[in-house]
Amino acid sequence: MEISSTEENYLKAIYALQSSGDKPGVSTSSLSEHLNNKAASVTDMLKRLSDKKLIHYKKYKAVSLTKQGEKLAIAIVRKHRLWEVFLMEKLNFKWDEVHDMAEQLEHIKSDELIERLDAFLGQPKYDPHGDPIPNAKGVLPKPKTSALSNIQNKGHYIFVGVNEHHVDFLRHLTSIGLKIGDQIKIEEHNSYDGSYLIRINKKPGQYISHKVASNLLIEMKS
Amino acid sequence: MEISSTEENYLKAIYALQSSGDKPGVSTSSLSEHLNNKAASVTDMLKRLSDKKLIHYKKYKAVSLTKQGEKLAIAIVRKHRLWEVFLMEKLNFKWDEVHDMAEQLEHIKSDELIERLDAFLGQPKYDPHGDPIPNAKGVLPKPKTSALSNIQNKGHYIFVGVNEHHVDFLRHLTSIGLKIGDQIKIEEHNSYDGSYLIRINKKPGQYISHKVASNLLIEMKS
DNA sequence: AAATAAATTTAGGCTGGTCTAAAAATGATT
């Protein structure tokens, strides 16, 4: 069965929203927003995806991926992240530059290609944003711990990934001098607005809003 | 101006047919055949490309590329061939396996990507089939000499490229043990059917039809 | 429980890219 790039993008979006949200299923409107499409267009596509047995769809109800749909979605995520590794490690792109290219490359159709690329890159487990890369069978390595915003305790941590990939956010991190692998010391947590005062690699204190903190993935300093 | 992958394929086809044929301009029917489309569909697209000033089109007349159209066509050829180099040199694909993947990769939109890929590959001048790779300005290095079928003299040559990229042809070469860089000694030329008796790397004599010979690019042994 | 608001779907329309069938133009043959 032929799957178009557009359909792949819908599957990917459903998968992403499903994993990020708490409740099961994804609404038409959230897809509409995520894909910058009108809700009516989304409904159209949901019907097509349902016909192809890639999603579970009942009128007016939230949708979810079938086994087959999830398999495809994970394959796309795998491709996206492997290409990002390629772009950064081999072609020296910066982390805020790779997303658009990877969005295109993820739709290249060839299983053999992606397996060889994986081998060429040394079978990486995480992409340059710290996101886990599913293996060829679709199994994800466990994510690199939790968001900074889940932690109130002062202490030392390592910045290992991000939850948000918008260019503006990544640029902001660059501007405050934060990059993957940096040490983060939590010096203060303001519980009324969720903001933090942290030190990055022992440098002078840096203020971090709750919003930013919720998108920073950290792990305990081991 | 947005150019779709489909439009790019038409430009590439016009460019290819133009360079291979002798007379100026390309006919609707040859495009139709080359692209496996019906002539009516081609006419439709020719109008669109003409509206976008990418081709010179007059009803019932052969078409040709404008400056702009040729620039784009050459850029696509550049991308195709660079990706082929990547697939063979970095991912170890065989030369009869890369075409379909390169057909997809050539449509990835990012000038920066292709320049970095070029640098990563060491700015190759020829792709693994011996075809010249246009540089970033669209200038092609001179082709690697002529077809075997143009030569009647016995003597020693080097096999440097092919004129034909169909999988069946490439497989045929593999089956007779011929690969880029091999020495070819012309032992006999039959002028009535254009066939050849050659030796490949000094191995026992090998019969080559005129058709095959016309698709083998060779240069003088230097 | 009725009224209102929000989310979702239907209906109908548009564009890109394809097709078939028929009409028109060009080229070849006598």
Place this chain on the structure above:
DNA sequence: AATCATTTTTAGACCAGCCTAAATTTATTT
């Protein structure tokens, strides 16, 4: 030069994927 064959274009249709506007369903208020 008139006919016949071939090539090319037009006309009309279809599908994917999007849109707007209107109708319908579900959720929320009061």
